[in-house]
Each structure stands twice: as structure tokens, then as C-alpha cells.
Amino acid sequence: MRPTDGAAPFDDPAYLFEPWWPGIHAFVLIDGEAVVLQADALADPNPAFPELTDVAGLVRSDGVLIEATILVLDARARPSADLLRRRLEGQWRDGTALRPGRTALVATDLLRLGGRSIARRPFGERRGELAALLRPSSWCLAGRGFSGEGIAVARALGELGFHWVSAHRLDAPYRPGPAGDAWFRVPIREPAERTPPPFLAVARRLGL
Amino acid sequence: MARSMWRGAIQFGLVTIPVRLYLATESKSLSFNMLHETCLNRIQQRIYCPHDDEIISRGDTVRGFEYAKDQYVVVTDEDLASVPLNTVRAIEIERFVPARPAEGEPPRFVKQEYWVEPEAVGRKAFSLLRSVLEDKGLVAICKVVIKDREALAALEPNGRTFLLETLFWPDEIRSTAELDLPEDEVAVKPAERAMAEQLVATMTGEFDPAQYRDEYREALLGVIEGKIEGRETAAPAEAEPGGELIDLMAALEASVAAARASRQAAADEEPEEEAASRARTRARRAPATEGETEVAHASPRRRRKTA
Numbered sequence: 119m120r121p122t123d124g125a126a127p128f129d130d131p132a133y134l135f136e137p138w139w140p141g142i143h144a145f146v147l148i149d150g151e152a153v154v155l156q157a158d159a160l161a162d163p164n165p166a167f168p169e170l171t172d173v174a175g176l177v178r179s180d181g182v183l184i185e186a187t188i189l190v191l192d193a194r195a196r197p198s199a200d201l202l203r204r205r206l207e208g209q210w211r212d213g214t215a216l217r218p219g220r221t222a223l224v225a226t227d228l229l230r231l232g233g234r235s236i237a238r239r240p241f242g243e244r245r246g247e248l249a250a251l252l253r254p255s256s257w258c259l260a261g262r263g264f265s266g267e268g269i270a271v272a273r274a275l276g277e278l279g280f281h282w283v284s285a286h287r288l289d290a291p292y293r294p295g296p297a298g299d300a301w302f303r304v305p306i307r308e309p310a311e312r313t314p315p316p317f318l319a320v321a322r323r324l325g326l
Numbered sequence: 327m328a329r330s331m332w333r334g335a336i337q338f339g340l341v342t343i344p345v346r347l348y349l350a351t352e353s354k355s356l357s358f359n360m361l362h363e364t365c366l367n368r369i370q371q372r373i374y375c376p377h378d379d380e381i382i383s384r385g386d387t388v389r390g391f392e393y394a395k396d397q398y399v400v401v402t403d404e405d406l407a408s409v410p411l412n413t414v415r416a417i418e419i420e421r422f423v424p425a426r427p428a429e430g431e432p433p434r435f436v437k438q439e440y441w442v443e444p445e446a447v448g449r450k451a452f453s454l455l456r457s458v459l460e461d462k463g464l465v466a467i468c469k470v471v472i473k474d475r476e477a478l479a480a481l482e483p484n485g486r487t488f489l490l491e492t493l494f495w496p497d498e499i500r501s502t503a504e505l506d507l508p509e510d511e512v513a514v515k516p517a518e519r520a521m522a523e524q525l526v527a528t529m530t531g532e533f534d535p536a537q538y539r540d541e542y543r544e545a546l547l548g549v550i551e552g553k554i555e556g557r558e559t560a561a562p563a564e565a566e567p568g569g570e571l572i573d574l575m576a577a578l579e580a581s582v583a584a585a586r587a588s589r590q591a592a593a594d595e596e597p598e599e600e601a602a603s604r605a606r607t608r609a610r611r612a613p614a615t616e617g618e619t620e621v622a623h624a625s626p627r628r629r630r631k632t633a
Contacts, residue, residue: 191569195571278581
């Protein structure tokens, strides 16, 4: 599913708002003994992110397909593009430098559960199943979303250094290809300074 | 670009288009030299004749073809030069075929690719042929002699030029008959198939070669550079101190709660009349103008049907 670019943050109770995680888009497939971690543009993500080999132990069910984002966190627990780049460059692998940052996996959608597709179920239900599926850990979590209040979420994310907010329609099924109104990627912008109308400004100056 | 490695002409009926070929690819693989373990000097391979028990020079050798066990016929340079070939300096087009092999046709196994560049006198005919093949979705199957060997090749329009792909001859392609392959009707549960189809669907996208690189070569170069600088290689070190994801989620929740509270406080402090006035204004102003973030006029593009 490919998101639609939105214009600006908005409030809508039909949507779940969460960070647009700045990392590598990935799928985790667990089917019996087979555990496949497929990351965009990486033939094998394990050398760059050796911590991810433990992900199967955190999933409570079998026959699952999870959509997720791989992040590298800095010392303040913020996603770092620089640390991610250093991870991928791999110069640390010769043992002369510390492994850059700490790897984290944020699960954002669940497409199969118990060997059956749940892609046609509403996104809100899929996220509920996803939250129940993952065992608590410090590095792999289901994403935390907030329904309705996109503007407040965007402001909060802006303060944390994020640049985009993701808005998923809660009643939408998963659909391959363009998402339409099921999923938006919205830029976080500072709200425009509101200029009061001239008569209101004069009234305020007069203390009215 | 590097200098051309072949000059000749595309032969097409009575048309001759002078062209040059350039290698389209280059290998970036790392290569190693064999050293003597004790002195670390490069070893030499010498030509040894076990019959006479002596080391000989390359000039003392001739070319032999083994026609039966230990029975050879000597093939001289003159013999090779006497082989009749029509394609010594020509890319001889044999026929035109669809660019993609049809269902059931064997795939075209490529040996080497070359960019084709027209000589000044052949530019117009070159462009004409390229344009016609591109419009018709065709490639030219041809023969060409490169490095004293005749090759089957496909001449395919590519951007403003052609890509000449030398192909393996049919008898050079090994059959799959000896492979232990699963039956067509292998027993697969519907759920297994559905899962595989879903994974394929979610990973289907466009191929952008720029996104891929040889990670093994880069890692190996890192090891080599480390050795040159006197560093010892070792297993990956411990991670730099990094925060926990759970801390980030907590920070996110706290920040959103603060933003909500701030927004609520602003709404509470707003004079009732002003709020009502602004609500009326909002109702009149949908859809949003750029940069505004209020609820009623910050609609995503879907509402403007631009998404």
C-alpha cells in the first residue's frame, strides 16, 4: 500500500495518527520455523541489524505477516538518520568501532494472523490484533497511534524532531498499490501565526 | 567513456550503418594474487611438459584439438584465419523478433552487453532503425564476430542507442532435465499459497537499481583497509549507547498529552464570542488554505480530489 501525500495535519475521528517513522520499511514473515525479514532495498538486513534475529521470539502467534519500520535510535532514544546511514555503510563491522546506535523495530500493521489473511479487516482491528500479538520488549513494539487529533499529534511530533505524520483510516482494509484516502503521509508544519482582524487587535490594545 | 573495443557496421539488407561497440558493464569484484606463504612474494606459474620433464616457454606451444582420448590435431593461426565468416566486421541482422520472448520460447541467456555508437556518417540510419524497432517492440537477432569468435546477439533499442547483447548458443545452454524440481501440482495448502501471494503483493514495486549495492564487497574492502592500517579484525563490537524504543514511545505519549492540554487550554481561554465567530469563519472557508492547521480547513487532499 502506498500512502497519498496530504497537504497539512488535520483532525478527523476516522483516522489514527502516528509518526511517519524515519527508517527502513520492512516485512516480518513468521510461518512455522521459517522467519523471513524482508527490508526494502536490502538483500539481507541481518548483517546491518544483527539484533533483529530475535524478533520471532517476541511474536505470540504463528503464520503472521507484520509490516514494520527498522529504526536506529540515538542516545536520546530518537530515530537518527546519521546512525542509520552508518549502520548501512557497515564500517563498524570490522570490529574497530562500536555498532552505531540501537536498533528498534516499530510494527505498524498486521496482514496475516494464524495463517489467514486479515488484510480485508479494518485497519483499527488489525492494529488491535497487532498490539496483542507482540510480547513486551524494549526494542520491538507496536506503534502508538492516536485517533482523531491529528493536529495535536503533529505538534507533538514536530517537537520530537519528526517531519511527517502518518494518518491511517481506521475502517479501511489493506489494499495493494495506491492507498487513496485509506492512508496519508502529511508534512508537519508550524501553524501559521494567526493575525487577528484589525478591529479585534485595536479592541485588545484598548483592553476591551 | 573508455575507447571502443570493436569497430564495424550493422548490416541490414542493403543498409550499412558504421558503428563502434563499448563494454556496457564492468566488474567491480575484488581480485587476489597468490603469494608464497613464507616469503609473501607472488608465485609464478610455469608451463611444464611432463613428457620431456622440462619447463618450456609459451612460444614452444601449439594449439591442439582433442578429437579422441589423447589424440590431437594441431590447429594453426592459418587454419583459424581460413575459416569462412561473413561477420568479421559486421553485425549481421538475421531477423527481427518481439523484444520479450513469447510464452514457451526459451529465455535469451546473455553473455556480455555492449553500448553501440554510430559513426558520423551512419547517424541518421542508426536513429531510424532504433526508432522503428522501439515503436514496433522488436529486437534484431544478429551474428557478430568479437575477439575472433562468432557470437549470436540481440540488438535492442535502449534510450538513444542500442544495447548489443551477445547470447549463448542454444547448445551451450544446459537443460533443466537433470535437476530435481518439484512437480507442477505440488501439494500446497490454500493458506500457504495465500500467504505467499500476500507477501509477494506487499513487496511488489518498481525496480530502482540505484537502491542496491554490493554489501559484501564493501564489507570485504573494510576488512582489507583495516589490515592495511594495522587494525585487527574482530567480531562486531558492542553497540554505542542508544536509547530504548520504549522511551521514545513514552516521550511521544507525553508530548501528545502536552499538546492536547495546551490546545484545550487555548480553547478554554478563548472568549466565547471569538470562538463562535471563528467557527462561523471556518465554516465559510473550507477547503483549507496552505499553512493553516485548523480542524475544518485543514482537510487532506482527498477532499479536494487531488490525491
